[in-house]
Amino acid sequence: MQKVLHRTFRELGYSVTVCGDGKTGLDAFHxxxxxxxxxxxxxxxxxxxDLCKAMKAERPETPIIVVSAAKSC
Structure with a gap:
């Protein structure tokens, strides 16, 4: 899924940064x-x-889209 989203958004002209774990994601967010x-x-x-909560606490105006195959959300 990560590869598909990355390619799709790049093709639409967006700058995309991919992070492989929560700590790297939070560092990139900052x-x-x-x-x-x-x-x-x-x-x-x-x-x-936890990452979503941390991001929303810091910058609530930033949209966060959750895409997951987790069984429970």
Whole structure:
């Protein structure tokens, strides 16, 4: 799914940064200051839920789209 989303958004002209785990995602959120975030709930290091909460606490105006194959959300 990550590859499909990455390719799709790049083809639409968006700048895309892919992070492989929650800590890297949070670091990128701080340094890149993205316009939006696409987030999986199942991540190493920091869960997607905790990452979402941290991002929303810091910048509630940033849209976060959750795309996950997790059984429960």
């Amino acid at each position: 340094s890149i200051r993205p316009s939006a975030v696409i987030l999986d709930l199942v991540l190493p290091n920091i869960t997607g839920r």
